[in-house]
Amino acid sequence: MRRLLWPLLAFVALLLLNLVFTPSFFSLRLLDGHLFGSLVDILRNGAPTLLVALGMTLVIATRGIDLSVGAVAAIAGAVACTYIASGSDAFTAMATALGLCLVLGLWNGFLVSVLGIQPIIATLVLMTAGRGVAMLITKGQIITVNNDTFGAVSGGFVVLPIAILISLVVLAAVALLTRRTALGMLIEAVGVNPEASRLAGVRSRTIIWLVYVFCALCAGVAGLMMASNVHAADANNAGLWIEMDAILAVVIGGTSLAGGRYSLTGTLIGALVIQTLTTTVYTIGVPPETTLVFKAAVVIVVCLLQAPRLTGALRRPVGPTAPPVAAVPQEAGAR
Structure with missing residues (x-):
């Protein structure tokens, strides 16, 4: 719980800062069965980041990294919009x-778990080539679609926006599967020591393969959300740098990049911090050209406050401490 203290404080501070600049920031209204408000917008806009961060959490827990999630999201949006524009059913397009x-996730998992390539190099291949694949699918065009079923992925409502509900369902499913079964413990074991877990009978190769597939699927759903939000597929800009936001969300949430123990609750808080920070930047009028610098500064402060050495230094008492008093041995025969 101590790991989540600073991310929670940062999240609350950002909310209060928005409240200062926008007094109606916390207000919610129900219109035609749909819930609207700034907080709802933060959750809806942060849903793709949360999805990608959930997959990234499990990958990082196995001592890996996936830099290709942005390219995978772009490919998913390109495929769906291209199929819909050609007259296919929306469900068929999204399933395709x-x-x-899924195939892209299998490819990443194969490179890492079977061939033993370093994760940052293995996923960098798809990160570089994936944008080109998306450009080939869309033939360099921005494919626009006007399909109500596809638009509902991001713009539909069941009281809350459907994008929020999808991300929360995935979060609940991952939490249930990894915390109520042995899968979470096995993932952590592989992250702590893959060789020792293999010798103990854990199928580390299968688990590593599985988390990369899951991460790619999460990126694919996030890509569908982003394409649905703008009713178009933009191979150049869809999912651009979302891998960085996802990694930052995981790190802010307290999960170590060295693998092992992870926190899904921390990832949720981290994703909310990232999206609230983006909202805050526009609310307080930070110039667009300095937005990334402002975000980086806040993230660095939060990460420093979580650093073990810094927290240990802050807890260390100030000033000289009295030397310990040596015990005086009793004389023989003393009563």
Whole structure:
């Protein structure tokens, strides 16, 4: 719980800062069965980041990294919009897109778990080539679609926006599967020591493969959300740098990049911090050209406050301490 203290404080501070500049920031209204408000907008806009961060959390827990999630999201949006524009059913188009994301996840997992390539190099291949694949699918065009079923992925409502509900369902499913079964413990064991876990009978190769597939699927769903939000597929900009936001969300949430123990609750808080920070930047009028610098500064402060050495230094008492008093041995025969 101590790991989540600073991210929670940062999240609350950002909310209060928005309240200072926008007094109606916390207000919610129900219109035609749909819930609206700034807080709802933060959750809806942060849903793709949360999805990608959930997959990234499990990958990082196995001592890996996936830099290709932004390219995978772009490919998913490109496939779905291209199929819909050609007259295909929206469900078929989205299923095809997610099927391709499954193949991409299998490819990443194969490079890492079977061939033993370093994760940052293995996923960098798809990060570089994935944008080109998305450009080939869309033929360099921005594919626009006007499909109500596809638009509902991001813009639909069941009281809350459907994008929020999808991300929360995935979060609940991952939490249930990894915390109520042995899968979470096995993932952590692989992250702590893959060789020792293999010798103990854990199928570390299968687990590593599985988390990369899951991460690609999460990126694919996030890509569908982003394409649905703008009713178009933009291979150049869709999912651009979302891998950085996802990694930052995981790190802010307290999960170590060295693998092992992870926190899904921390990832949720981290994703909310990232999205609230983006909202705050526009609310307080930070110039667009300095937005990334402002975000980086806040993230660095939060990460420093979580650093073990810094927290240990802050807890260390100030000033000289009295030397310990040596015990005086009793004389023989003393009563």
